[in-house]
Ligand code: ADP
């Protein structure tokens with residue numbers, strides 16, 4: 255683990271101490287003492303049968319305990335002993351003194367799965383397992399590139415089983431929202447209690463306990479989100495990263511790293527395999543498949559009856575809308591509900607309405623601390639900033655010109671829910687977004703309703719877009735993806751395409767065919783046309799060509815310097831100082847340096863942000879410039895007034 259921490263610190267240019275902190279459970283980072291979760295267990299210390307038989311006459315109580323231990327090789331806990339003899343303590347002490355008994359910490363054996371009729375593998379699954387299994391004993395990256403619902407998870411589970419059978423342990427990473435009860439139950443049914451879970455919904459102590467059980471090999475599987483990657487154990491045999499394209503694997507605050515990339519490094523250091531899976535693999539991974547340590551496998555069929563639906567575009571340029579839905583969408587919703595299907599509506603905007611403004615003078619409700627609009631939330635009711643949490647009362651009239659009315663525009667999930675509830679009073683409307691899912695329990699109860707298979711409408715933000723498997727969903731609707739077509743981010747197209755394929759892939763997973771529709775005002779946009787005609791793989795290949803042409807990642811590497819300050823000039827000036835130190839490095843001219851310039855959303859949480867970006871298609875040049883400049887950079891203070899940080903492989907430019 256220390257070597258991995260060292261590598262992470264070097265690669266991401268972060269302080270080693272902080273990285274080591276990151277690798278430990280939060281619970282151990284404070285000045286806390288170790289809490290033992292272990293259980294003492296007594297075992298026979300001798301195999302001398304005569305010695306024990308001798309006790310039968312002379313000391314029946316001692317003999318009784320030894321007999322019980324002979325019957326249970328794994329040992330007896332204090333509780334077990336108490337059931338045999340309430341005064342077991344003195345008896346056990348005597349046996350210990352005779353060296354007939356000894357005690358140890360309980361180590362539950364990994365790999366005692368509860369197998370209950372495994373599904374017959376599809377020919378595709380079978381073939382892939384046949385190819386991966388012979389390669390389990392050394393480092394390789396296996397990319398499972400399989401359409402939504404094609405049975406990737408089943409492949410992971412078989413691989414886990416085969417590692418547990420070999421006495422090894424497995425780390426299984428899922429995105430933050432991927433860790434639903436559905437998956438947990440599926441794993442429990444397969445592996446019994448042989449796994450630990452770790453995610454941000456648990457307390458530090460709970461996460462520590464999971465970490466500790468895995469470390470002591472009490473469980474064979476660590477199922478968790480990003481930071482579970484740092485789970486320690488002596489016998490790691492496999493790492494799995496489900497939905498490897500997901501953004502939650504990238505840590506964006508504190509130590510910045512990409513869990514997928516660090517996991518690949520860990521696997522390489524340990525010479526063990528790593529399996530990445532996705533229906534919409536990242537462009538990085540697709541490109542990496544050209545390397546000889548990468549293997550790519552395709553799953554093109556669902557084991558169930560129906561393929562994932564193709565997206566159908568609905569041209570809404572001349573449509574009449576009600577709370578964001580076109581008449582055509584209503585028709586589809588009604589038809590699917592009447593056929594007892596469940597409907598999923600994806601709208602990646604929480605709150606009631608994203609724009610509040612005055613019609614007379616053009617005033618808009620903006621955040622006092624960020625370059626962002628305030629969103630109207632009606633349940634509160636207040637105007638909220640989604641970036642810093644600032645909130646203020648909804649003004650009765652325009653604060654600028656005094657006009658007696660302010661209006662709101664645009665649709666958020668809150669308004670959609672209200673509208674659908676009025677239109678379909680008999681149908682349960684389940685909304686899932688950060689405002690209503692304060693706890694995992696709230697999420698659980700909604701997901702249980704989905705599981706029941708009753709017709710209902712599920713609406714939500716990206717929380718509902720991926721990962722789940724609810725067979726009764728037959729219709730997926732994307733209300734508004736147009737904004738992403740004109741985003742300033744070079745990753746926007748990739749992300750949009752991934753989301754749309756994922757949302758479409760939620761439907762038609764059961765015994766009825768699915769349908770997926772997308773409302774758009776730009777049906778002629780090349781990306782929309784591509785969505786209609788091509789598979790994700792073809793679109794990804796096109797996007798990769800584009801990235802190569804423009805010299806963007808993954809064909810170039812990016813190192814971003816970020817600064818933030820109360821005044822914009824201070825942030826820019828700090829980056830000027832950094833730039834000056836970089837320019838003195840040999841080879842500096844061989845890379846492109848963009849900035850200093852204000853960041854995309856310049857003011858955020860009351861601070862101005864600026865950036866300086868180094869880009870190079872030659873990674874060695876980039877590293878060499880950084881290596882030369884780092885000593886000088888380390889002398890540059892980062893203070894509360896002007897802070898700065900380095901972001902290696904920055905996600906956004
Ligand atoms: P993915 O991980 O690719 O989305 P899953 O592994 O969740 O796909 O499989 C989708 C559905 O198909 C699940 O309900 C799963 O139980 C089922 N399934 C997977 N493999 C098989 C199989 N070989 N036979 C029958 N059903 C399967």
Ligand code: ZN
Nearest residue numbers: 612615652655
């Ligand atoms: Zn006004």
Ligand code: ZN
Nearest residue numbers: 621624639642
């Ligand atoms: Zn704000």
